[in-house]
Amino acid sequence: MDWGFDTDLLLLINGFHHPFFDEFMLLYSSKFVWIPFYLVIILYLKSCLGTWKKTLLGVLAIIALVALSDQISATLLRPYFQRMRPSNPLNPISQFVHVVGSRGGQYGFPSCHAANISAIAVFVIFICRDKLTAVTLILWTFLMGYSRLYLGVHYPSDIVVGLGIGCASAALVYCIFKRYVTIETKKGKSSHYLIPVMWVLTVLVLFCCPLAKLL
Numbered sequence: 509m510d511w512g513f514d515t516d517l518l519l520l521i522n523g524f525h526h527p528f529f530d531e532f533m534l535l536y537s538s539k540f541v542w543i544p545f546y547l548v549i550i551l552y553l554k555s556c557l558g559t560w561k562k563t564l565l566g567v568l569a570i571i572a573l574v575a576l577s578d579q580i581s582a583t584l585l586r587p588y589f590q591r592m593r594p595s596n597p598l599n600p601i602s603q604f605v606h607v608v609g610s611r612g613g614q615y616g617f618p619s620c621h622a623a624n625i626s627a628i629a630v631f632v633i634f635i636c637r638d639k640l641t642a643v644t645l646i647l648w649t650f651l652m653g654y655s656r657l658y659l660g661v662h663y664p665s666d667i668v669v670g671l672g673i674g675c676a677s678a679a680l681v682y683c684i685f686k687r688y689v690t691i692e693t694k695k696g697k698s699s700h701y702l703i704p705v706m707w708v709l710t711v712l713v714l715f716c717c718p719l720a721k722l723l
Contacts, residue, residue, distance in 0.1 A: 514663045514664055514665045515594075515601055515663070517664045518594055518605070518657060518660075518662075518663050518664055519601075519604060519605070521654070521657045521658065521664070522594075522605055522606055522657060522658060522660050523606070525606050525608075525658075527718075528718050528719065529658070529718075530608045530718075531717065531718030531721060532714055532715060532717075532718045533608065533654075533655040533658045533659055534608050534609045534659065535714045535717055535718070536651065536652065536655045536711075536714055537609075537621065537652065537655040537656060537659060541710070541714065542710070544706065544710065545703075545706055545707065545710055548702055548703060548706040549628070549632060549703065550563065550567055551699070551702060552632070552636065552641070552699060552702045552703050553566045553567070553632065553635060553636070555699035555702070556635055556636040556691075556699075557635070557689075557691065557692075558692065562689055562690075565685070565688075565689050566635065566685070566689075569631065569681050569682075569684075569685045570627075570628055570631055570632075572681055573627045573628075573631055573677045573678055573680075573681035574624045574627055574628065576627075576677045576680075576681065577620075577623040577624055577626075577627040577673050577674045577677040577678075578620050578623065578624055580623070580673050580677070581618045581619070581620045581623045581670060581673055582620050585617065585618055585669075585673075586615040586616075586617060586618075587615070589615070589617050590615055591615055591616065591617035591663075591666075592614065592615060592616070593611065593612050593613070593614070593615065593616035593661050593662065594616075594660055594661070594662070594663060595607045595611040595612055595659075595660045595661045596611065596612075596614060596616075597611070598614075605660040606660055607659065607660040607661070608658070608659045608660065609659060610661075611660075611661065612661040616661060616662050616663070616666050617663070617665070617666045617669065618665075618666050618667075618669035618670040618673060619653070619656055619662045619666040619667050619669075619670035620670065621652060621653075621656055621662075621670070622649075622652065622653045622656065622662075622666070622667045622668075622670030622671050622674060623670040623671070623673040623674040623677070624674060625648070625649050625652045625653075625674065626649050626670070626671045626673075626674030626675055626678070627673075627674035627675070627677045627678045627681075628645075628674075628678075629645035629646065629648060629649045629674075629678075630674065630675050630678035630679070630682075631678040631681060631682055632645060632703075633645055634678065634679075634682045635682070635691060638700065640700065640701070640704050641700075641703045641704065643704075644703050644704040644707050645703065647707070648707055649671070653667040653670075653671065
């Protein structure tokens with residue numbers, strides 16, 4: 509399964525490299541780096557939904573939609589399409605791809621990273637209805653998708669389809685969630701900046717980490 513334009517776009521994006529950003533993108537794409545950010549998302553949901561009971565249901569909904577998007581991507585579609593990652597040594601274009609870190613699994617269509625991150629982002633946007641938060645989460649999602657191309661482990665279409673799966677999963681779970689949970693946004697003034705500030709701080713920390721290694 510090979511699309512010429514997809515390969516050309518990947519090689520164009522993947523061709524711009526620097527040791528600083530190699531380290532940065534590798535850290536940005538890491539799951540564990542974002543644990544504090546996920547905790548802030550939970551606090552933000554609490555400020556939006558008002559009670560810990562509703563917040564717990566919201567967290568369970570996020571776990572369910574991530575499981576849904578991940579299983580659709582990894583268990584259903586990847587074995588069906590069997591599209592090798594560009595970083596896979598068996599893929600003829602792998603010799604032209606600058607791979608940073610792990611080469612990932614054998615197949616990469618669609619991207620689980622893109623599906624899972626966009627699912628979380630869209631669900632929180634639906635719940636909290638805040639422009640600043642929406643812009644921040646969209647930037648988070650976009651940069652995560654870009655990092656996967658930069659690292660050489662996905663094609664652009666892997667990211668686009670992953671984003672679509674994540675958005676669809678979030679919309680479905682949100683429709684079910686709002687049927688059983690009354691959503692009355694109750695954000696306080698201070699919580700309005702929770703997610704944007706935490707995202708900026710995390711990105712700054714990631715910039716400092718690779719920068720420290722170059723000094």
